Amino acid sequence: MELRLTDLDRPEGFERLVLAEDASAGLRALICVHSTVLGPAAGGCRMWNYANDAEAIADVMRLARGMTYKNAMAGLGLGGGKSVIIGDARRDKTPAMMRAFGRAVDALKGIYYTAEDVGISPQDMVYAAAETRYAVGLSDASGDPSPWTAEGVFRCLGIGAAHVFGSADLTGRRVLVQGLGHVGLSLAEKLHVAGADLIVTDIHTAALEDTKTRLEATVCAPDEVFDQQMDIFAPCALGGVLNGDSSPKLGARLVCGAANNQLATPGIAEKLRARGITYLPDYVVNAGGIISVASEIHGTGDAWRRERLDGIAGRVAEMLTRATAGNCSTEQIADQMVEQMLREASAA
Template identity: 65%
Template sequence: MALVITDETPPAGYERLVHVEDVESGLDAFICIHSTACGPAAGGCRMWNYASLDDARRDVLRLAEGMTCKNAIADLGLGGGKSVIIGNSRTDKSEALFRAFGRAVDSLGGLYYTAEDVGITPDDMAIVASETPYAVGLNSGAHASGDPSPFTAEGVFQCLRVGAEQVFGSADLTGKRVLVQGLGHVGMALAEKLHAAGAVLIVSDLNQNAVKRAQTDLGAEICSPEEVFSQQMDIFAPCALGGILTAETVARLTAKVVCGAANNQLATPDIAGHLRARGISYLPDYVVNGGGIISVAGEIHRRGENYRRERLAGIAERIRRILALSQSSGKTTTEVASDMVADILAQASSRRVLA
């Protein structure tokens, strides 16, 4: 049976939602394009064992919207999109599956660029790229950017230091208790940077091999996922999946700064107000974790290392500006960031109409 690509009716404000199936390879995926106002949509592909089709659909919609915000505020000339593959990334991968996914991406004719996200490696993306030129984050090629995780981790680390400076009066992390939730590629890279900076590490992950490595190599304390919000900490760095900050978890949170790589950390938008009311400085995730897409954007636009370096340095300054505006206006940091994105998208839409 051939690859089946079905256009679904996207929610208001979205441009396209595609369900992709390939029975032979076992591919079951969604590709979502939220906005192309600033340019072709770009966003990683996540492989996750979703409980249902509806769960996968909800996730790709949230993630695609987040990529619009992330790409716009980082001034990358890219719109927002995302894809998710339903499956276990440890047991369900195959060359046929990624080839089928590549053909699905290619069918969109350049409206969407894909790259690595949770559960996907550069080797996987290389297979996707054998079927389409719209797969990036590759290890080889004239403008290859490789795994975006180190860039994401560096951006988060620099923003975390800005947050510490604002709250504690110094960017020096020596002795600060930092809990890193999630030790995937980004979380582990961030933990290594924090350890080198003198922070006291607490880590949590379901992957016991990763936890043991952090304990052995980085001297990290370990807590179970259920104990995360009962820990004493100065800084919380969520680097796993989203939706972990709820009214209940925020009420228990002891950290004074939240800065992590996870997407969609707030379960609902009003949680930003809960954090502010408790005196917790929240650094908006789609600003903080933009390092990975900056790296990928360099590949898409065929630019050199300077392009990545300059834009990566801009992440921390952007967070500094957001924190200052939040303090002076009384708005939450998410409201300030959302206002910035809205202005950027409005200007981009106007230019597109006039063109």
């Protein structure tokens, strides 16, 4: 079977949901375009071994909507979209699969730009880019976006620390970094240099041993995260980590991390606020990666990227001020800011 694209029922508030299949290449993927009000949709491609199609659809929709909000808050002139490839990235992924995925992206004729995400590397994007000019985040262009994501989170964490603790100085602050992938490890390195007292957790032993030795970090088991004494929690693994069971146990006063969709349900942010815990919305603080990718789309350079990193740090400061004045969560303020941007763009 050659590549086949099937438009699925469009959920309310979304522009397009496409199933892409190519049996000969082993491809079964979903591409979701949430909004192009602010520009062509942009968001990475994730490869994950979903239990079923319904789980994959729910994930790609949530992620696509999140990209609309993230791109808007970062001032990128881009809308929001996302794609997921169903399968085990360590076992199933092949160059032929990625080229077939590139053809699927190309068939959308520029309404969606893709890049790497969980399970997808810059080299995978090179294979996809052989079939489409709408695959970005290439190693010879903007390169690995992880350092930019980590830098953005680190800057926002400093803003949050100044608000919560009265100082951006992280010396002696106990910071738990959950997840030591490219972004989490880079963030941990920055925190170590800043003098933080690191606690780390990951499912891969080698990563834990590295940070324990090199960054003088304390290691905790993944299922013991919420038993730890900490000042700041930095979730850098997969989403949904703060839920009805885990959030009441959290002892940190500040949450700032790179993971997408950290809150399992929208009401968690308000529950954290009621307990005196400041949550910095993930889609704002982790925008460094898409900023790097956007610079490739727009043909700009590092100065443009740094300006946008400064911009997201500024928005975090504004959110904290407004949330304090309004006695509400930063998530509520952030959503209000984005929704106003979208209304103004739609009316223009």
